[in-house]
Amino acid sequence: MASPEALETLRRVFGYDAFRPGQAEIIEHVAGGGDALVLMPTGGGKSLCYQIPALVRKGTGVVISPLIALMQDQVDALRALGVQAGFLNSTQDLDERRVVEAQFLAGELDLLYLAPERLRVPATIDLLDRGAVSLFAIDEAHCVSQWGHDFRPDYLMLSGLHERWPDVPRIALTATATEETRAEIASRLNLDGARHFVASFDRPNIQYRIEPKTDAKRQLLRLLQNEHLGDAGIVYCLSRNSVEKHAAFLTENGIEALPYHAGLDARTRAANQSRFLREDGLVIVATIAFGMGIDKPDVRFVAHLDLPKSVEGYYQETGRAGRDGLPSTAWLAYGLQDVVNLRKMIDAGEGDAAHRRRQSLHLDAMLALCETVDCRRVRLLDYFGQAGEPCGNCDTCLTPPETWDGTVPAQKVLSTVVRLDRERRQKFGAGHIIDILLGKKNAKVIQFDHDELKVFGIGTELRDTEWRAVVRQLLAQGLLTVEPNYGALVLTETSTDVLRGEREVLMRREPERVAAKTAKDRKAPVDLPAEAEPVFERLRAWRGATAKAQGVPAYVIFHDATLREIATALPSSLAELAKVGGVGENKLAKYGDQVLETLADG
Ligand code: ADP
Numbered sequence: 001m002a003s004p005e006a007l008e009t010l011r012r013v014f015g016y017d018a019f020r021p022g023q024a025e026i027i028e029h030v031a032g033g034g035d036a037l038v039l040m041p042t043g044g045g046k047s048l049c050y051q052i053p054a055l056v057r058k059g060t061g062v063v064i065s066p067l068i069a070l071m072q073d074q075v076d077a078l079r080a081l082g083v084q085a086g087f088l089n090s091t092q093d094l095d096e097r098r099v100v101e102a103q104f105l106a107g108e109l110d111l112l113y114l115a116p117e118r119l120r121v122p123a124t125i126d127l128l129d130r131g132a133v134s135l136f137a138i139d140e141a142h143c144v145s146q147w148g149h150d151f152r153p154d155y156l157m158l159s160g161l162h163e164r165w166p167d168v169p170r171i172a173l174t175a176t177a178t179e180e181t182r183a184e185i186a187s188r189l190n191l192d193g194a195r196h197f198v199a200s201f202d203r204p205n206i207q208y209r210i211e212p213k214t215d216a217k218r219q220l221l222r223l224l225q226n227e228h229l230g231d232a233g234i235v236y237c238l239s240r241n242s243v244e245k246h247a248a249f250l251t252e253n254g255i256e257a258l259p260y261h262a263g264l265d266a267r268t269r270a271a272n273q274s275r276f277l278r279e280d281g282l283v284i285v286a287t288i289a290f291g292m293g294i295d296k297p298d299v300r301f302v303a304h305l306d307l308p309k310s311v312e313g314y315y316q317e318t319g320r321a322g323r324d325g326l327p328s329t330a331w332l333a334y335g336l337q338d339v340v341n342l343r344k345m346i347d348a349g350e351g352d353a354a355h356r357r358r359q360s361l362h363l364d365a366m367l368a369l370c371e372t373v374d375c376r377r378v379r380l381l382d383y384f385g386q387a388g389e390p391c392g393n394c395d396t397c398l399t400p401p402e403t404w405d406g407t408v409p410a411q412k413v414l415s416t417v418v419r420l421d422r423e424r425r426q427k428f429g430a431g432h433i434i435d436i437l438l439g440k441k442n443a444k445v446i447q448f449d450h451d452e453l454k455v456f457g458i459g460t461e462l463r464d465t466e467w468r469a470v471v472r473q474l475l476a477q478g479l480l481t482v483e484p485n486y487g488a489l490v491l492t493e494t495s496t497d498v499l500r501g502e503r504e505v506l507m508r509r510e511p512e513r514v515a516a517k518t519a520k521d522r523k524a525p526v527d528l529p530a531e532a533e534p535v536f537e538r539l540r541a542w543r544g545a546t547a548k549a550q551g552v553p554a555y556v557i558f559h560d561a562t563l564r565e566i567a568t569a570l571p572s573s574l575a576e577l578a579k580v581g582g583v584g585e586n587k588l589a590k591y592g593d594q595v596l597e598t599l600a601d602g
């Protein structure tokens with residue numbers, strides 16, 4: 001149960017009616033001085049869990065966040081709500097910092113955002129000592145974990161907060177943690193005595209879809225044109241080169257897309273990120289360096305053109321879609337070559353054998369997700385230790401794939417590998433193996449006399465793409481692996497069971513594409529009754545102009561979800577407008593009249 005004070009703050013400041021699941025309990029606990037470890041999916045509503053206690057308690061809530069580039073936006077969004085917020089990080093000059101420090105010391109700040117490396121500086125510790133800290137919030141807490149996918153050394157220093165300020169409550173928050181990561185976070189942050197709050201990780205509004213990569217560009221374009229025209233979205237690629245290529249390709253095809261990767265200079269990167277946040281309906285094509293902590297609520301799709309390295313990473317990245325709770329798509333195209341590349345990268349990568357082993361396990365779990373014939377969501381939740389029911393909103397639920405007995409084709413591939421093994425210093429990849437099975441007399445086949453192998457031409461019952469699926473699934477099932485030095489395909493310990501006929505190999509048959517089924521009813525960025533659509537568009541135009549004039553992202557003014565509610569409820573007075581979710585005291589005072597005028601204009 002939330003205290004009247006917390007509920008009053010939720011309504012007055014944030015303009016929301018009720019707490020989301022989990023929020024009230026966490027807020028009570030932390031407001032009462034307790035430590036907390038909070039696991040909630042992206043979009044679950046973590047920020048309120050420390051913002052409201054910070055508003056309710058005396059002093060300033062100090063938020064540790066690695067997302068320097070976003071602090072300005074976070075602070076702007078809070079100020080738009082009438083919350084006194086500031087930040088300290090390396091992007092500021094001395095004068096700017098002094099102002100914020102003075103505000104903090106004068107007790108004028110409700111919230112102070114700090115980059116973790118600030119705590120390395122003794123002057124920061126001294127500053128915090130001289131002011132009044134109401135709580136420490138450690139955002140993106142998984143960054144403290146070396147087992148996870150996003151380790152930041154500066155986070156290790158956060159273990160000292162407790163000794164230094166034993167009476168200040170700490171709340172660590174993350175959207176991604178398996179059991180192992182959670183235990184590691186608790187121990188590294190000295191949060192073993194803290195209460196753990198684990199919300200459901202499910203993101204029911206996200207539709208998960210994974211399909212084999214045939215022609216990535218065309219597949220992507222089809223997705224965007226059929227289902228997400230005019231929507232904001234993120235496209236993830238593994239390499240800078242691929243980012244550039246795909247951004248250009250989309251733009252040539254009439255979909256405005258901006259690149260984002262570490263090879264761009266800092267200014268271009270910041271400018272592209274800022275445009276993506278501020279403008280409606282832009283697509284950003286990025287390496288995974290993009291997007292952590294992006295709280296743009298109306299990202300309608302996240303597309304992966306390469307296989308992510310772990311389920312945790314995948315879930316974190318796809319979680320950036322649909323934070324506003326409206327229908328969104330998480331789409332991934334993956335192919336044989338992805339598996340080969342990632343296996344090679346892991347083997348050639350840094351770190352000791354244990355580290356490589358961990359990475360390899362991460363990849364196995366990701367592959368298992370790709371090749372599953374079960375509900376994707378059930379698989380994902382299971383990975384995070386939670387139970388789920390088949391969801392009806394993922395590709396395997398919408399168009400269930402069939403399984404087929406692939407033992408014989410598997411044996412054919414494996415015996416070809418055995419025969420090529422004698423020449424393992426040659427890079428005989430999947431393509432060559434498939435050419436042999438199909439009996440193609442191409443230059444390479446002739447050069448190595450592979451048309452004389454017993455397996456030559458024994459696989460004409462399947463097409464090239466089907467053979468690729470077979471090889472991909474053998475890799476996914478660990479029945480085939482990649483030789484680290486030359487990248488050739490080689491047998492594993494379990495391959496012989498298949499060759500001897502002691503093990504059956506079940507495979508997934510790709511169903512017809514699911515897009516066709518869902519495209520029709522998902523054209524509008526937010527589902528609206530037809531008569532509300534022009535009103536929504538008018539409100540959106542007003543919002544765009546207002547945001548531009550103020551130099552803030554559009555969602556800082558109002559979220560899509562709020563505009564949508566206004567467009568359907570058509571309030572005719574300030575009192576009625578105040579009832580709409582997301583319209584708090586400050587925004588009502590600031591924008592209320594303009595919204596009513598915009599409605600009256602219609
Ligand atoms: P997270 O940090 O967990 O990803 P946020 O704190 O950014 O999530 O919240 C996600 C979205 O949900 C935001 O748009 C936020 O304003 C909204 N939200 C959070 N709590 C509530 C609530 N109790 N009622 C309505 N909307 C909420």
Ligand code: ZN
Pocket residue numbers: 374375376377378390391392393394395396397398
């Ligand atoms: Zn499902």
